[in-house]
Amino acid sequence: MKMLHIYRSEPTDDVKKLVEIVSEGRDQASFNLNVESPDYDKLVDMVWDADQTICWW
Amino acid sequence: MAKSIGIFVTSPQNMRHVVGVTKAALAKGARVKVFFTWAGTHLTKCSEFPALCALDNVDVSICADSYKKVGYDVKDIPKGLTPEKMATQAQHGLILEEYDCYLTL
Amino acid sequence: MSKKVFFMYPSNEYSLDGIRSALGLAVENMYAYGVMMNTVLADTDLTDYHKENIDWIRDMEGEVYSIPDGNVEKHGFVKITLEELGQKLRDMDVIIPYGIQRSDKS
Numbered sequence A: 001m002k003m004l005h006i007y008r009s010e011p012t013d014d015v016k017k018l019v020e021i022v023s024e025g026r027d028q029a030s031f032n033l034n035v036e037s038p039d040y041d042k043l044v045d046m047v048w049d050a051d052q053t054i055c056w057w
Numbered sequence B: 001m002a003k004s005i006g007i008f009v010t011s012p013q014n015m016r017h018v019v020g021v022t023k024a025a026l027a028k029g030a031r032v033k034v035f036f037t038w039a040g041t042h043l044t045k046c047s048e049f050p051a052l053c054a055l056d057n058v059d060v061s062i063c064a065d066s067y068k069k070v071g072y073d074v075k076d077i078p079k080g081l082t083p084e085k086m087a088t089q090a091q092h093g094l095i096l097e098e099y100d101c102y103l104t105l
Numbered sequence C: 001m002s003k004k005v006f007f008m009y010p011s012n013e014y015s016l017d018g019i020r021s022a023l024g025l026a027v028e029n030m031y032a033y034g035v036m037m038n039t040v041l042a043d044t045d046l047t048d049y050h051k052e053n054i055d056w057i058r059d060m061e062g063e064v065y066s067i068p069d070g071n072v073e074k075h076g077f078v079k080i081t082l083e084e085l086g087q088k089l090r091d092m093d094v095i096i097p098y099g100i101q102r103s104d105k106s
Helices: A013-023 A040-049 B015-027 B038-045 B049-054 B064-069 B090-098 C012-026 C048-059 C069-075 C082-089
Strands: A002-007 A027-032 A052-056 B004-009 B031-036 B058-063 B101-104 C004-009 C031-036 C063-066 C094-097
Touching: A002 A013, A002 A040, A013 A052, A013 C082, A027 A040, A040 B015, A040 B101, A052 B101, A052 C094, B004 B015, B004 B090, B015 B031, B015 B049, B031 B038, B031 B090, B038 B049, B038 B058, B038 B064, B038 C012, B049 B058, B058 B064, B064 C012, B090 C012, B101 C094, C004 C012, C004 C082, C012 C031, C012 C048, C031 C048, C048 C063, C063 C069
Parallel strands: A002 A027, A002 A052, B004 B031, B004 B101, B031 B058, C004 C031, C004 C094, C031 C063
Antiparallel strands: none
16 A cells, blocks of 8 residues: 655644554655645656545644 | 546645646646635635636535635625535535545645 | 545644534545544533534444543543554545644644
C-alpha cells in the first residue's frame, strides 16, 4: 500500500506520531503544501500514484 | 487514462490550493469535483470562485446548510453556482463513491 | 463494500459541523467515525441537535471518540489515546483532518 501524506502547515508532534503509526510497514511519500509556490503538477502525479492520500492540517 | 479527483474543502484558507490542484488535474485530462462545506463556504466569496466554477470538467457544489450557518443567506447564491449546486453532504458521499482520488483541503 | 471514514476535529469550532459531515456519510451507508483531538466541548456547545447526530452515527455503527478526558466525562464520548487512534486509522479507507489546526489548540 502506497500512502501519500500532504502537509498544509508545519506538522505538530501529534500529527508526526499519527503519520508514523499509519505508515508503519507501508510505502510512503510526502508533499509540503506550506510553501510559496507548490508544484501542483507534481502533487497530482503523486496523488494518482498513491493508494491513499491524507491531507493533514 | 486520466483519473478523476474529488476535493472536500473544509478550511477557509486554501483557495489557492483548490485552484492549483484543480487546474493541474484538468491539464492531465482529469475530471474534478469540488465540494465546499462549513468554513470552506467562505471561499465562495473569493474572486477566483466564479472562474473555478466556469472551468470545463469541474463540478462545484457547496453545502447550503453550512453556508447558512456561517452567516450567509441561502437565497444569495454565490456567483458561478446554480440553485441545484446549493446542495447537501450527499455530494461528499458522491466524491467518495465515484471519484478515483480524494483530497481534503 | 461500505467505506470506513474517520474525521479528526482539531477544535470546537470545527467539531460540531464535522460531526454533521460524518452523519452525512453514515446515511450514505458508510461507516463514519469522528474524534475530538484537542479540546473539550462546553455543555452549551453540545445542543440536542448535536446529541441526536451523535446518536444517529452510533445507530449506524459509527462512533465519536475523544482524546481529552473532558468530553468522555461530560458528554459520553468514547476515550481514545493518540496511539489507539493511529492504529484505528490504519484500518480506514478515508482519513479526514477536518478544518484548521490552530497552534493554540483553541
